[in-house]
Amino acid sequence: MASDFDAENKYSWYFGPLSREEANDILMAPSLDSGVFLIRDSRTMRGDCVLCVREDAKVSHYIINKVQMGPSGSLPRYRIGDQEFTDIPSLLNFYKKHYLDTTSLIKPAPREKIRAKYDFNGQDEDDLPFLRGEILEVISKDEEKWWTCRNSQGKVGQIPVPYVEKSAIDNRSQFGNRYLAPLSTTMYMYDIDCYSLKYFLFKVKLPAKAVVIQDRIPNAYDKTQLKLLVNEIIMVTKMNVNGQWEGILNDKNGIFPFTHVRFLEDH
CATH class of the missing domain: 2.30.30.40 (SH3 Domains)
Incomplete structure (x- = not known):
């Protein structure tokens, strides 16, 4: 399967501060194939990130180390295993053509959809205004009350979480139309x-x-x-x-x- 994504478009593959479990839940959806991926922030190594890739019936998590090669102020490099790259898009383009373990990178994981419950005019230039009923894509859940989202015109900004709700588009379980309660024993x-x-x-x-x-x-x-x-x-x-x-x-x-x-x- 040919790769289908723009490595330069950070908003297509960067999911922010996800946990390992949240990344697994996204990538293990039955509708997804090997090669679907996302990048999240590392929770154990500040400044580093993790490339999460669906590989057959598992999700692999590859740490990407941000390495300062020269004096303070010089541009960092990004290391994954024994490979080094000038930036994340270069790393992603490399793994479009080369295998990680059992697959190359094919396309980013789908985004969660949310629906606006109220109008939001925005107060700062970083805010993303929206109207009631508008559908937004979640880029990253930066804080409990403020997320980064994208609207249908491609504009990205901060939105207040209490103003939105889960979209009906995403209300189906990732395992089809069946509802699955959390499992323990x-x-x-x-x-x-x-x-x-x-x-x-x-x-x-x-x-x-x-x-x-x-x-x-x-x-x-x-x-x-x-x-x-x-x-x-x-x-x-x-x-x-x-x-x-x-x-x-x-x-x-x-x-x-x-x-x-x-x-x-x-x-």
């Missing part, structure tokens, strides 16, 4: 047609032991992912709705795909 059956996968009705009291049924070697860049070997026993501690479960294996906490394990009968 119980998972209910639902179909994901785009994946041709089925989750079967069962009840599991967590934490619970599971056996690894498929080897898995995670990406070297993502230290949160667990390495799995067939017949190892893992303690499952959380079942996330995006299919990336959490558990403990060999005294290490981490994330792994639910498809690689099976609960033991004596749980």
Whole structure:
């Protein structure tokens, strides 16, 4: 599949201060394919950012280090693995043509849509005025009460969160038209047609032991992912709705795909 995005358009791929879990939820939507990506701010390394990419049935998170090469005031460079670039667009253009792990970059993730509940005239030049009923795209959720958004004319600015609500366009679950409640100790059956996968009705009291049924070697860049070997026993501690479960294996906490394990009968 050919790449379809403008690397120079920051508002197409930059999602601001997302958490890892929020990025996973966006990129694991069944309607999305491998190569869909976004860039978010790093929460652990101030000034750095993270390239989040859908790669098959997982999301990979690649840290992008902002490196000051010369004296103070000189332009920084951006490092991902052993590659360095003058800016983020150069990095994205490079990975349009080169694989990260299992894919190149194809297109940015879709934006969340919100609807204006009231008119907003704006008070500062950084504000984005809008009328009641107008549909806006969320660029980044910078603060609890103020977000950066874009209108249908492409203008970007700050909007007050209490003035908007989730758009009906986005009210459907990312798993189709079915509503999925948050899962913790119980998972209910639902179909994901785009994946041709089925989750079967069962009840599991967590934490619970599971056996690894498929080897898995995670990406070297993502230290949160667990390495799995067939017949190892893992303690499952959380079942996330995006299919990336959490558990403990060999005294290490981490994330792994639910498809690689099976609960033991004596749980």
